[in-house]
Structure formats: C-alpha cells, structure tokens
Amino acid sequence: MTPIDRFERQLPMALTDLAVPQTPDYLTDILGQTARTRQRPAWASIERWLPMELVSKRATVARMPWRQLGVLALIALLLAAALAVFVGSQQRRLPPPFGRAANGSILYTMDGDIYAADPRTGASRAIVTGPERDEEPVYSRDGTRLLFGRTSSATPQRLLFVANADGSGIVQVTPEPLPGISSWSFSPDGRSIVAFASGDQGPIIVVIPSDGKTAPKAFPVFASSADGGDGPPMYRPDGSEIMFIGKDPGQLVRGVYALNATTGTVRTLVAPSTTNLDIHGASWSPDGKYVAYGVSNQGPEAVAPKTHVVGVDGSGDVVVDTEPVHVADFGFDWANDSTRLIITRWYTADGSNSRDAIVPIDRSSAGVEIACPPGAQGDDCTASWTFSPDDSMLLGSLGHADGTTAQFLGDPQTGQIRAAPWSGSGQPIWQRLAP
Amino acid sequence: MSSTANPVVPTSEAAVDQRILIERAQGGDHDAFATLAGESIARLDAAARLILRDSELARDAVQEALVRCWRDLPTLRDVERFDGWLHRLLVNACLDLIRRRRRRAVEVELTSILSPAASDFSGGVVERDLLDRALRALEPDWRALVVLHYYLGMPLPEVAASLGIPLGTAKSRLHRAIGLLRATVERGAAVDVVSVPEGRFA
Numbered sequence: 239m240t241p242i243d244r245f246e247r248q249l250p251m252a253l254t255d256l257a258v259p260q261t262p263d264y265l266t267d268i269l270g271q272t273a274r275t276r277q278r279p280a281w282a283s284i285e286r287w288l289p290m291e292l293v294s295k296r297a298t299v300a301r302m303p304w305r306q307l308g309v310l311a312l313i314a315l316l317l318a319a320a321l322a323v324f325v326g327s328q329q330r331r332l333p334p335p336f337g338r339a340a341n342g343s344i345l346y347t348m349d350g351d352i353y354a355a356d357p358r359t360g361a362s363r364a365i366v367t368g369p370e371r372d373e374e375p376v377y378s379r380d381g382t383r384l385l386f387g388r389t390s391s392a393t394p395q396r397l398l399f400v401a402n403a404d405g406s407g408i409v410q411v412t413p414e415p416l417p418g419i420s421s422w423s424f425s426p427d428g429r430s431i432v433a434f435a436s437g438d439q440g441p442i443i444v445v446i447p448s449d450g451k452t453a454p455k456a457f458p459v460f461a462s463s464a465d466g467g468d469g470p471p472m473y474r475p476d477g478s479e480i481m482f483i484g485k486d487p488g489q490l491v492r493g494v495y496a497l498n499a500t501t502g503t504v505r506t507l508v509a510p511s512t513t514n515l516d517i518h519g520a521s522w523s524p525d526g527k528y529v530a531y532g533v534s535n536q537g538p539e540a541v542a543p544k545t546h547v548v549g550v551d552g553s554g555d556v557v558v559d560t561e562p563v564h565v566a567d568f569g570f571d572w573a574n575d576s577t578r579l580i581i582t583r584w585y586t587a588d589g590s591n592s593r594d595a596i597v598p599i600d601r602s603s604a605g606v607e608i609a610c611p612p613g614a615q616g617d618d619c620t621a622s623w624t625f626s627p628d629d630s631m632l633l634g635s636l637g638h639a640d641g642t643t644a645q646f647l648g649d650p651q652t653g654q655i656r657a658a659p660w661s662g663s664g665q666p667i668w669q670r671l672a673p
Numbered sequence: 674m675s676s677t678a679n680p681v682v683p684t685s686e687a688a689v690d691q692r693i694l695i696e697r698a699q700g701g702d703h704d705a706f707a708t709l710a711g712e713s714i715a716r717l718d719a720a721a722r723l724i725l726r727d728s729e730l731a732r733d734a735v736q737e738a739l740v741r742c743w744r745d746l747p748t749l750r751d752v753e754r755f756d757g758w759l760h761r762l763l764v765n766a767c768l769d770l771i772r773r774r775r776r777r778a779v780e781v782e783l784t785s786i787l788s789p790a791a792s793d794f795s796g797g798v799v800e801r802d803l804l805d806r807a808l809r810a811l812e813p814d815w816r817a818l819v820v821l822h823y824y825l826g827m828p829l830p831e832v833a834a835s836l837g838i839p840l841g842t843a844k845s846r847l848h849r850a851i852g853l854l855r856a857t858v859e860r861g862a863a864v865d866v867v868s869v870p871e872g873r874f875a
Contacts, residue, residue: 249851252804253824259719261711268714268736269707272743277701279747350751371753374830389753391692420828518848534852543848568845582845588812589846615838622839637834664830665840 247440331672335379335426336475336524338574339627342669343403345375345384346645348662352386352405354669357631357647360659365405373664377403378428381670385411385422385431385448398422398431400448403669409450416444416454421470424448426477430499434461434471443471443482445499459504460484462492471497475526481507483520483531491516494531508548518543521570526550528599530558530570530579543568545581547599559583559597561604569594573625578605578650580623580632591617596632596650606653611636613644625650627670633658635666695752698743706746710739713756716825717763723820724767726809734766741766760825761835764817768836771813807857815850822847 333339343354350371355362366372366386375386382403387396395415401408411431412419418436425432431446441461446454461471461482471482479496486493493510494517497503508517508531520531529550534543543566548555559567559581566589569581578596585591597605610619613636621636632648634655643663648655691712697705717738721731741762749758808816814836821832833843 249819249823249854250826252801253723253820254719256801256804256808257719257723257824259715261715262718262732262735264732264736265711265714268739269703269710271736272706272710272740273703275740275744277743277747278745371751391753394753516852534848543845566849568848569841582841588815589842589849592842618838618842620839620842622841636839643834663834 332380332382333627333670333672336526336574337576338629338673339381339670340673341626341628341631342377342381342671344633344645344658344660344666344668345377346643346660346662346666347373347375347664352384353660353662354403354405355658355660355666357626357658357668362660366401366408372399374422376423376667377669378424379426379670380428383424383428383448385424387419387422398433398446400431400450411446411448411450412454419444423470423472425473426475432471432473432480432499443480443497445480455499457497457499457502459495459497460486472520472522474522475524479505481520481522481529483517486510493517494520494529507550508552519568519570521572522550523547523572523576523599524574525576527576530572530599532568532570534566545569545579547579556601558599558601559595559605560601561595561597571624573629573650574627575629578625580608580625582620583607585617589618589620592620594620594623594634596653606650608632608634608648608653609655611644611646611655612657621646622665623648624668626668628673633666633668635664637663691755692752695746695749695755699747699749699752701747703743706743709755710742713759714739717759720760720820720825721763721767723808723824724764724813724817725770730770731767734763734770737766737769738763757827757831757835760821760827761831764821764835767817768813803858804854807854810857811850811853815846815853818843818847819850819854 341357344357346353346355350373351364351368352366352372352375353362354365370388370390372386372388375384377384383400384403385398385400388399389396393415395417396419397410397415398412398419399408400411416435418434418441420434422431422433424430429448431448433444433446434441435444435456436442437456437458439458443457443459443461444454445457459482461484471480473480474496479498481494481496483492484495485491489510491510493506494508496505496507507529508520510517516534518532518534520529522529527550528547530545530547532543532545544557545559545567546555547558558579561583564583564585565587566584567581569579571580572578577600578598580594580596583593583595585593593610594608595605596608608623611621611634614621621634623632623634625631626633629650632650632655634646634648635643636646637643644661645658645666646655647658691709694705694709698709714735717735718731721734722728725731725734738759742759749755808819811819817836818832821827821835822829827835829843829847830840833840836843838846
C-alpha cells in the first residue's frame with residue numbers, strides 16, 4: 239500500500255498533525271469578553287417553550303356525567319364491532335416494494351421529533367415526539383412502518399427504532415449502540431434493516447432484524463465510506479443481495495460489490511478499473527435490471543465524474559447524460575418506473591454553477607432541468623430531489639445554515655417547482671401506498 | 674465471509690458531565706462556560722487555522738464563535754447538539770471572515786506558524802508538506818467541508834447543514850475535494866521523486 243492509497247484513511251490524523259492543536263493563550267481574553275456580554279434570555283427563542291407549554295397543560299377535572307358516558311360507550315362498542323367486522327372482511331392492500339405506487343404522507347423531522355405531512359392539504363402532524371432526539375426516519379417499502387435513529391442524554395450514541403407508520407408501537411431494534419451507525423434502510427420485505435457502522439478497519443455492513451428480538455449481524459466487508467458520494471448499502475429489489483461500494487484489498491480503486499447476507503459471500507458487480515478510473519455511489523434500478531454508478535478519474539489529471547448505467551449482467555454500460563456542455567455529473571435517484579434518473583450537473587469544475595436534471599436512461603434526450611430553488615447559493619442550484627411514489631411529482635429539500643431545511647414539490651415533466659407548505663430539518667421521504 | 678458479534682459501546686460519562694456544564698452555563702454560570710470553552714478551544718483554534726490558514730484570523734473566528742456561543746446559549750434547546758452547534762458557529766465565523774476579507778490576500782503559509790519537528794505523521798514531513806500544499810489549493814468552503822468532516826468528525830448531514838448546502842452537494846463536493854487533495858499530493862510526490870539527483874529515490 240502506497241502513501242497515496244493510505245491518504246483518505248490517514249486524513250484525520252494528518253490534519254491533526256498539520257494543525258498541531260494546542261490550547262492558545264487568548265482564552266483568558268475571550269472569557270473576559272464573554273463575562274462582559276449579556277446572555278440572550280431563553281424566551282428569546284419562543285419555540286423553545288411551545289412544547290413545554292403544550293405538554294405541561296393539565297386536564298381539567300370536572301364532574302363526570304356517568305349515564306351519558308355509558309350510553310356513548312355502548313354506542314362506541316357497537317360501532318367498533320361493526321368496524322371490526324367490516325375491516326376483517328376487507329383484505330388490506332399493500333403497495334409492491336418497488337415500482338410505481340400511490341402517494342402517501344411525507345415524513346420529515348423538526349427539533350428532534352418526527353412529523354408526517356399530507357402533500358394534498360399541506361397539513362402536518364407530529365407522530366413521534368418526546369425528549370429524545372429522533373432523526374433520519376425512513377418508511378418501509380410497503381409504507382406500513384418507519385425506522386429512525388434516536389439519541390438521548392442517557393444514550394448519546396444512536397439507537398435504531400421501528401414504529402408503525404402512525405408513530406405507534408415503537409420497538410427498539412438495536413439492543414446496544416452501534417458505533418457510527420448510518421445510512422439505514424429496510425429490506426424489501428421489511429424484515430431486516432441494513433446500515434453502515436464503524437469497524438476497526440473502516441465501515442462495516444450490519445443487518446438488523448426489524449422485530450427487535452434477534453441480534454444484529456455484522457459483515458466486515460471492505461466497504462468504503464458512505465461519505466464522499468459512495469451511497470448507502472442497498473438491498474437488491476428481490477432482497478437477495480446488498481450492494482455496496484468497496485475497495486478490495488490489493489486494488490487501487492473502488493468497485494461495486496454485492497453481499498449475500500445469508501451466506502456472507504461477496505461477488506463483484508462492477509469490477510474495479512485497472513487504470514485510475516474510480517467508482518463512487520451505486521443504486522439498483524427499482525425493477526432490478528440496472529445499476530447506476532459514478533465514475534471519476536483519480537489520476538493526476540482532471541477529475542470528471544460521470545454517471546453510468548449498466549445492466550445487472552454487466553452489459554450495455556453507458557454514460558447516461560447526453561447533455562454536451564456540463565463537465566461532471568453525480569446522482570443515482572431513480573424514477574419508480576426505472577426509466578429516468580435524477581442527477582446533478584456541474585457546469586464549472588468547482589460545482590459553483592450547477593443544476594439538477596432528470597435524464598432518461600435510454601439517452602433519448604438531454605432530459606429536463608429542475609428550476610433553481612429559492613435560497614440557493616449563487617449559481618449552485620442543487621437540492622436533494624426524489625420522485626414521488628407515482629412518479630408524478632418531485633420532492634426536494636435544501637438545507638440552510640440554521641439547521642432548517644426548505645422543502646419543495648416539483649413537476650418532473652417541466653422542472654417547475656414550488657415551496658412545500660411545511661419545513662423542518664433533514665431529508666423528507668415519501669410514503670408508498672397501494673395504487 | 675462469516676458474521677461477527679455486534680460490538681457494544683458503553684454510554685459516555687463525559688457526555689453527561691458536559692450536559693451538566695451546558696445547563697449551568699445556560700443559567701448564567703460563567704465558570705461553567707469557562708470550563709466548556711477551555712475544553713474545546715484547542716480543537717476550535719486548530720480547526721479555524723486549518724480553514725483560514727492564518728493564526729490571527731483563526732483567533733478572531735474562535736473569539737467570535739465563543740462570544741456568540743455564550744450570548745445565545747440560553748436559547749439552545751437541545752443541549753446534546755452543543756458540540757455541533759459550536760462547530761457551526763465556528764465555521765460560520767470563519768466563512769464570514771473570509772467573505773469580509775475576500776479582496777485581501779489571506780493565504781499565509783501555515784508552516785510559518787507550525788514547528789516542522791512536531792510531525793509524527795507516518796508519512797513524515799514530506800507527506801505533511803504535500804498535504805499542506807494540497808489543502809491550501811482548495812477553496813475555503815471546501816477546506817471547511819474537509820476540516821469539519823475529517824478533523825472535527827462531524828457527520829456529513831451536520832456538515833451540510835452547517836455550510837447551508839444540500840446533503841447531496843456536500844457528498845459530491847467532499848468526494849471531489851478528496852479527489853483533488855489526492856491528485857495534488859500525487860502530483861507533488863511525483864515532482865519530489867523526479868527532483869532527486871541521478872534518479873535515486875529519496
């Protein structure tokens with residue numbers, strides 16, 4: 239292994255070495271200044287107190303009209319029985335785990351709580367609340383459950399929890415904190431969760447049963463970090479394998495690999511290049527027929543990442559975006575019908591002039607560029623976009639420096655966008671319902 | 674490949690102690706704030722020097738961040754986010770300083786404020802100098818991205834929020850920044866090898 243190969247892994251230590259952290263001699267001066275500075279009163283942030291007031295309200299105790307309540311209870315029991323008979327006679331319809339589905343609620347987080355918004359009315363409601371900090375919720379593929387991370391003062395490291403889609407029935411699924419757990423998602427059948435965690439030699443893949451009763455399994459594969467564009471571990475639509483980006487020991491650059499979580503075996507999907515062409519990020523198409531992945535040149539010459547699409551059998555590898563002017567592109571978010579990808583085009587080498595676009599994977603056109611979202615910095619018009627379950631809309635988010643996230647809805651046919659009537663923090667996600 | 678047991682990490686007592694200090698400081702206890710500041714200032718100063726490449730500017734940025742931290746601390750609702758919030762204040766102070774001084778030459782040789790003998794990076798001084806050059810070649814925003822993530826250890830979503838950019842953009846920029854750093858180091862290493870007299874490797 240050369241010093242260059244070690245570069246990324248050694249970067250934290252190298253930066254520490256370069257900066258030589260030591261206590262500077264000006265701390266006393268700063269403390270003198272802070273001692274003369276008045277603190278802003280806590281009530282200056284009104285929202286800080288809203289939840290406290292809400293939760294501290296006491297129910298008014300009044301004389302109970304027992305007779306009327308008894309009649310109402312009897313009526314309620316009869317209605318419940320009738321409803322149970324009706325529901326029992328109906329078979330619950332669920333969406334397929336992949337492909338188009340109907341649009342359900344949109345999940346997002348705000349101040350450590352999880353909210354669900356109705357995209358038709360714009361109304362939002364909190365579905366998971368409490369003193370803990372809940373974040374990064376995702377829906378199961380059938381839309382019936384959600385998965386989220388939770389930290390608290392007692393457990394500063396993240397634990398994972400699963401709940402029903404309405405926030406009820408919360409179950410802890412990681413019995414102990416897993417260091418560095420991130421990038422989680424459900425398996426297609428919802429029985430398992432896959433995520434990255436930190437291992438001794440780098441990221442590892444963990445598979446966690448979603449019932450909260452069975453111990454997680456850790457697979458110390460040679461995955462590279464989800465940061466830097468490598469993307470999360472991702473189940474194949476048929477649930478048979480988990481795809482990840484990794485650098486096989488002995489290789490100079492990364493490849494795309496698939497882990498069989500039952501047998502623990504790993505196979506190569508896209509072999510690492512024998513030159514400087516490196517791979518970053520990969521995503522199965524929802525129909526399971528293709529893999530989208532990014533390629534860049536890691537040599538001393540210019541780096542120009544481009545998005546490729548290849549058949550799962552390795553055939554038909556193409557650069558997907560035919561737009562001729564842009565210099566680089568990234569992105570692996572598929573339309574549910576597997577015909578289009580959302581990518582980010584860079585028109586300048588530093589990404590300062592960039593646009594998001596929807597491109598057809600058959601390269602039949604240059605696609606549709608998405609309008610620049612309000613609040614974008616300069617000519618950097620990129621946001622995070624996904625398709626709605628029925629592919630008729632786009633859901634976008636743009637983070638602000640204050641930690642909030644502006645959210646947008648868009649039209650994938652025209653690229654026009656509008657502000658969503660809710661805002662929060664983190665990445666919003668759309669629930670799939672039966673068509 | 675076989676599966677292995679799930680590692681177990683105990684709850685950090687230090688985090689509980691820090692929470693107590695933060696809550697006391699929120700109530701106006703300046704001694705508690707002084708302890709918090711003393712515990713974090715070396716890290717903040719080093720991060721600011723890495724981003725700004727100038728020790729005096731770094732001092733200004735750390736001062737601005739800590740004064741704002743003290744002033745606004747009572748309004749911090751989620752004390753578990755203190756470290757991330759403080760890092761966000763610091764990077765905003767750094768980027769504000771850069772924007773205010775954009776027309777002035779602020780790129781100063783970092784080596785002038787460091788002791789070369791202090792290096793014990795496994796690659797040695799040559800690698801450190803190469804990294805120094807590579808880091809200096811990045812735009813300040815990109816340096817901030819690298820420093821927040823690789824030096825301060827902030828998760829990428831928090832980095833994206835701190836810099837006010839989408840997570841996808843943060844990922845792609847970090848990927849490109851690492852590519853540029855690596856390429857610059859590689860170029861520098863090649864030049865160093867070529868410069869050795871009579872083709873001998875150093």
